[in-house]
Amino acid sequence: MNGKPGWRELAEGDVVPAGTAEQFETGDWRTERPTWHPERCIQCLLCWISCPDSAIVVKDQKMTGFNYHHCKGCGICAKECPVKPEKAITMGPER
Amino acid sequence: MANLKELASRKELLTGGHRMCPGCGAPIIVRQILLASKDPVVVVAATGCLEVSTTIFPYTAWNVPYLHNAFENAGATLSGVEAAYSAFKKKGKISQHVNFIAFGGDGGTYDIGLQSLSGALERGHDLLYVCYNNEAYMNTGVQRSGATPKGANTTTEPAGKVRQGKVEWRKDLTEIVAAHGIPYVAQSIAGNWADLTKKAEKAFSIRGPKFMNVLQPCRLGWGYKPEDTLNIARLAVESCVWPLYEVENGVYKVNSKPKAKKPAADFLKTQERFRHLFKPGNEQLLIEIQTEVDRRWEALVAKEPAVRTGA
Numbered sequence: 001m002n003g004k005p006g007w008r009e010l011a012e013g014d015v016v017p018a019g020t021a022e023q024f025e026t027g028d029w030r031t032e033r034p035t036w037h038p039e040r041c042i043q044c045l046l047c048w049i050s051c052p053d054s055a056i057v058v059k060d061q062k063m064t065g066f067n068y069h070h071c072k073g074c075g076i077c078a079k080e081c082p083v084k085p086e087k088a089i090t091m092g093p094e095r
Numbered sequence: 096m097a098n099l100k101e102l103a104s105r106k107e108l109l110t111g112g113h114r115m116c117p118g119c120g121a122p123i124i125v126r127q128i129l130l131a132s133k134d135p136v137v138v139v140a141a142t143g144c145l146e147v148s149t150t151i152f153p154y155t156a157w158n159v160p161y162l163h164n165a166f167e168n169a170g171a172t173l174s175g176v177e178a179a180y181s182a183f184k185k186k187g188k189i190s191q192h193v194n195f196i197a198f199g200g201d202g203g204t205y206d207i208g209l210q211s212l213s214g215a216l217e218r219g220h221d222l223l224y225v226c227y228n229n230e231a232y233m234n235t236g237v238q239r240s241g242a243t244p245k246g247a248n249t250t251t252e253p254a255g256k257v258r259q260g261k262v263e264w265r266k267d268l269t270e271i272v273a274a275h276g277i278p279y280v281a282q283s284i285a286g287n288w289a290d291l292t293k294k295a296e297k298a299f300s301i302r303g304p305k306f307m308n309v310l311q312p313c314r315l316g317w318g319y320k321p322e323d324t325l326n327i328a329r330l331a332v333e334s335c336v337w338p339l340y341e342v343e344n345g346v347y348k349v350n351s352k353p354k355a356k357k358p359a360a361d362f363l364k365t366q367e368r369f370r371h372l373f374k375p376g377n378e379q380l381l382i383e384i385q386t387e388v389d390r391r392w393e394a395l396v397a398k399e400p401a402v403r404t405g406a
């Protein structure tokens with residue numbers, strides 16, 4: 001699905017497949033962009049459990065980066081990151 | 096209790112790409128509760144932010160069987176789903192255990208859906224009702240609800256020359272639900288994943304009606320920067336404005352007793368909706384709010400059994 005389908009494209013009987021919001025881009029809402037610094041990351045996964053947009057990509061129980069297609073740039077991950085003195089996730093302006 | 100690594104190896108049941116506000120606490124609550132379930136789940140959502148923003152046609156963010164009916168009947172709708180499942184199970188057509196979860200905002204739970212929730216609890220259905228409580232009708236533009244605390248600015252009870260936000264105290268829904276005598280009632284927050292997932296796991300392990308009232312800071316209606324969602328909820332706990340507690344078979348347990356109780360003002364001053372309380376002339380109102388927070392906290396702690404047996 002791209003954009004808004006017309007009635008001819010819609011499935012019969014309002015059957016909607018599960019989890020299709022996955023395809024919808026909310027990354028273009030971002031005004032601030034998170035950056036991950038793997039060298040500082042302690043793999044605590046607090047960013048992952050705190051993300052409202054399921055936009056922290058975890059593979060084999062490890063944080064591997066962001067899903068910028070969904071990330072709205074709220075900054076919760078950077079705020080919750082417990083690494084000191086410099087955090088493993090920092091926010092900067094979206095380019 | 097599952098740790099973060101275990102949770103991270105489970106399937107994500109709420110996808111990104113939903114249209115909740117950046118920094119919204121509601122999807123955080125939903126993700127954590129769904130991750131806490133080892134069994135398949137069926138979700139019913141009451142009308143509200145969550146329902147509207149996760150299911151904008153033709154997209155859906157739900158990777159689980161999902162139903163929306165109306166504002167006032169999430170409890171009744173989920174009761175019906177659970178009753179149908181029980182009938183299938185009785186006939187031997189289904190054997191897999193399923194967790195039934197309803198998500199309702201404070202509008203759909205405290206106010207509009209209270210009768211249907213009460214009925215579901217009284218009939219004893221095996222379900223978990225989760226109230227993601229952002230303390231006003233945020234989806235329709237921040238109108239006051241029964242959950243809105245005294246002094247909060249809303250569009251229907253705005254702070255101005257005559258009134259200083261909401262005049263009434265919020266009702267204590269957790270206690271209203273506990274009075275139904277159901278097996279498990281708990282209060283939690285967005286911002287303490289360990290507390291929330293532990294309570295959800297416990298709820299899933301118990302048969303019968305369960306209820307969780309989860310405080311969810313709302314950046315739109317409360318007025319704060321989006322990254323502060325979780326630490327504002329934690330401040331509500333540290334100031335005893337929103338205690339973490341559970342009632343298991345009528346036995347109260349307060350899960351977090353702050354060593355040094357913060358003043359309620361520490362929580363209030365983080366949010367635009369309470370800004371007017373700190374203007375000259377409103378000192379008395381702040382004292383009233385602090386007195387009520389203290390009174391409710393002491394009443395809660397007094398409900399705990401003096402000597403608890405077991406852990």
